[in-house]
Amino acid sequence: VRFDTVNPPGNEEPAIRRLGEFLEQAGIVVEYQRLSENRLNLVARIRGSRSGHLVLCGHIDVVHPGAGSWEVEPFGGVITDGRLIGRGSADMKGGVAAMAQAMADLAGEHFQPKADLILAVTAGEEVDMAGAKLLSSTDLLSGASRIVIGEPTSLDVFRAEKGVFWTRVTAHGRTAHGSMPNLGVNAISFMARLIIRLEEYPFAFEPSDVLGNPTISVNVIDGGVKTNVVPDRCRAEIDMRLVPGQSRADVLGRLKALMEEIRAEIPVRTEVDILQDVPAVETPADDELVQATASIVNEVSGKKPTIGGVSYGTDGAIIAPSLGASMVIVGPGAPEQAHQPNEYVKIEELESAVEIYKGLARRLL
Numbered sequence: 520v521r522f523d524t525v526n527p528p529g530n531e532e533p534a535i536r537r538l539g540e541f542l543e544q545a546g547i548v549v550e551y552q553r554l555s556e557n558r559l560n561l562v563a564r565i566r567g568s569r570s571g572h573l574v575l576c577g578h579i580d581v582v583h584p585g586a587g588s589w590e591v592e593p594f595g596g597v598i599t600d601g602r603l604i605g606r607g608s609a610d611m612k613g614g615v616a617a618m619a620q621a622m623a624d625l626a627g628e629h630f631q632p633k634a635d636l637i638l639a640v641t642a643g644e645e646v647d648m649a650g651a652k653l654l655s656s657t658d659l660l661s662g663a664s665r666i667v668i669g670e671p672t673s674l675d676v677f678r679a680e681k682g683v684f685w686t687r688v689t690a691h692g693r694t695a696h697g698s699m700p701n702l703g704v705n706a707i708s709f710m711a712r713l714i715i716r717l718e719e720y721p722f723a724f725e726p727s728d729v730l731g732n733p734t735i736s737v738n739v740i741d742g743g744v745k746t747n748v749v750p751d752r753c754r755a756e757i758d759m760r761l762v763p764g765q766s767r768a769d770v771l772g773r774l775k776a777l778m779e780e781i782r783a784e785i786p787v788r789t790e791v792d793i794l795q796d797v798p799a800v801e802t803p804a805d806d807e808l809v810q811a812t813a814s815i816v817n818e819v820s821g822k823k824p825t826i827g828g829v830s831y832g833t834d835g836a837i838i839a840p841s842l843g844a845s846m847v848i849v850g851p852g853a854p855e856q857a858h859q860p861n862e863y864v865k866i867e868e869l870e871s872a873v874e875i876y877k878g879l880a881r882r883l884l
């Protein structure tokens with residue numbers, strides 16, 4: 520937590536190197552993968568003799584601590600009342616630390632897995648999943664069939680996540696004096712109609728039993744220069760969260776068809792840029808990884824975990840589909856602690872997480 524890995528810019532290298540030293544001291548082979556200056560991914564491995572590898576995966580970058588309301592130094596790594604407090608303690612240096620400790624414990628016991636046990640720690644998750652994308656573009660994880668993401672879940676088990684589909688629509692109209700709007704083409708008027716119809720527009724989908732319905736939210740708007748000038752440009756950014764089975768081509772097609780319809784009323788020129796495109800993923804409830812995780816959480820912590828889904832994207836959405844692997848999310852810390860002031864993780868949950876990750880390796884490998 521004391522390493523400042525706020526992303527942007529990330530600067531994950533010192534924290535990743537420290538983690539690598541810890542793993543090497545436990546006798547584990549560590550490889551690094553460079554994203555850019557001062558930014559690395561880490562891949563550590565206890566080798567088995569066949570494929571069907573198990574990947575423990577987490578990210579080491581964090582979001583900015585924000586303007587205020589911290590009662591402790593966000594990068595102090597303060598431990599008090601059974602809690603580690605600080606930016607990234609729950610999201611998700613706690614999960615990464617628990618995974619690394621599980622690897623070290625298993626190496627210390629001379630654990631001999633059937634297939635590889637891999638720890639993959641990424642840079643760059645919080646902005647654009649740059650580390651996961653780089654990792655997926657190489658063969659470092661090839662042969663893996665299961666992936667465990669250690670994002671904070673309060674040790675519940677999540678087997679699905681919504682897709683993230685962000686777009687920016689820009690409308691170009693024609694400016695005119697504000698007293699003669701009939702001579703212009705008002706880009707803000709176009710965008711206003713688009714937003715209202717988007718919010719009502721029936722995108723095709725099958726509801727998911729763990730993820731519910733897709734969502735749409737227009738979260739940025741920008742246009743116009745002066746009260747008496749008809750705006751010739753307006754830009755909006757749209758955050759859509761998709762469910763499995765929903766085709767992004769279809770969603771984009773419907774967005775464009777809607778724009779076409781409104782262009783017949785207000786003849787602007789339009790552009791659509793895709794800002795983020797991470798697919799929805801879902802592992803079946805009866806998958807062995809889901810079943811094993813739920814039963815080990817119960818054995819270790821005594822709690823009967825909720826098995827559900829999350830509305831946000833993780834590195835798993837990039838890595839699991841690229842490998843054809845099943846995925847679960849299970850980690851220490853409460854999901855609602857993520858990105859908050861005074862973020863913390865309970866030490867007890869960190870310790871349980873170590874045992875859960877070790878239990879998974881023993882059972883599945």
Ligand SMILES: [Zn+2]
Nearest residue numbers: 578610611670
């Ligand atoms: Zn996270």
